[in-house]
Amino acid sequence: MTPSHAIRRAALGVATASAVVLLAACGGTTHTGAHGAPAPSATTRAHNPQDVSFAQGMIPHHQQAVDMARLASDHEASAEVKALAARIEKAQDPEIRTMTGWLKSWGEEPPMAGMDHSRHGGMAGMSGMMSADDMTALKKSTGADFDRKFLTLMVVHHQGAVEMAKTEQAKGRDSRATKTADDVIAAQSAEIKQMKGLLAEK
Template sequence: MTAFTRAFRRKSTRRIAAVGAVTAGALLLSACGGDDMSGMDHGSGNSSASASAEPGKSAAAGDFNDIDVNFAQMMIPHHEQALEMAKLADGRASDSELKDIVSKIEKAQEPEIETMKGWLTAWDQPTEMPSMPGMDHSGMSGMMSDADMKELAAMKGTEFDKMFAQMMIEHHKGAISMAEDEQKDGKNADAVKMAGDIIKGQSAEVKQLQSILDRP
C-alpha cells in the first residue's frame, strides 16, 4: 500500500463523517430560511411558484420538498468538481478505457448541472448551498480537497490513470449516496428520476474504474 493510498483512505474516512454534518446543516438552514419566504411551504410542495406554473411547464416546478432542494444544491458543486477532474485527463491520461469514462462523465453531468439549476430557479431557491462557518465543499461526501486536485494535476500517464480512478471512485460513491437519499425521501418526480440515473450510471463507472485500478 503506497503512502498516497494510506493518506487517501484516512481522508475518505474523515469526509464520510463530515457529510452527515453538511447535510444536517443544510436541512436546518433551509428550514430556517423557509420562514422568510411568503407563500412557500417546502414540506407540502405548495408554493406561489407551483401555483402559477404555466401549462406544459416541467414537473420540476411542481411538488418538491427540502430534500429535493438540498439534493440539487449539493449535487451541482459535486458534478462541477467531477467535470474539473475530467478536464485534467486531457493530455495526462494514457488509458483508453479511462478516457472513455471521462467522456461519459462530461456528457452526462454537464446537462444535469443545467437541469438542476433550472429546478432551483423554478422552485425560487438559491442555486448554491447556504454557506456554513467552518465548512466547505471538501467536507461533502466524495469531494476532493484543493491539495488532492493539485496532486492529480501533477500526475501523468499510468500514475495519473491510477490516481484519477481512485479519486473518481470515491467521488462517484459520494454522489451515489446522495442520490440514494433523494430516492428515499425526495418528493419531486424529476429529481427522484435523476437520482436513479446517477445511481445506475455512476455505479457502472465505478466498476470500470475499479478494473483499471486492479490492472498490474
C-alpha cells in the same frame, strides 16, 4: 296532433337530449377544486427541502467530477481513462444545467459557479468531494500515475454521489429529482465497477 307533428316533436326531443349529452361530455374535461377553482394540473410537481438540498449539493459535486474528467485529455491518460472521462463529462454537464434550472424555478439560489467546494467534504450532501490537495496532486500527475489517481479519486467521488442519490430516493418528492437520483445510482454504480476493474489491471 297529426302524425307528422308527432314525428317532428320526437325528433326535436332527441336532438335536444343529444345536445345536452354533448355539452356534458365537453364540460367533463374541466375539473374544479374547492370553491369552483380549477384543480391543480396533474403535471404539477411538488418539491420539498430534500429536493433543494439534493440539487444544491449535486451541482458542485458534478462540477468537480467534470473538472477532473477534463484533465484526462492533456495528462497522457490511457485510452480507457479518456473514454471514461469523456462519458462522465457528457453525462454530468447537462445535469448541472438541469438542476440549476430546477432551483431557479423553485425560487432557490443555485451554487455559485467557480466556488471552491473542496473544503466541504464533511458537510451533509457533499459526500465524496475531493480536497484541494487531491485536486492539485491529480493536476500534477501524468500517464499511468494520472490514471491511478484519477480512478482512485473518482471511485470515492462516485460513491459519494450514490449516497446522496439514495438519500434523495428515500426523502425527495419532486419526480424529476428522484428520477435523476435513479439515473445517478445506475450510471455511477456501473462506472465504479468499471473503474475498480481498471485499477486492478494497473
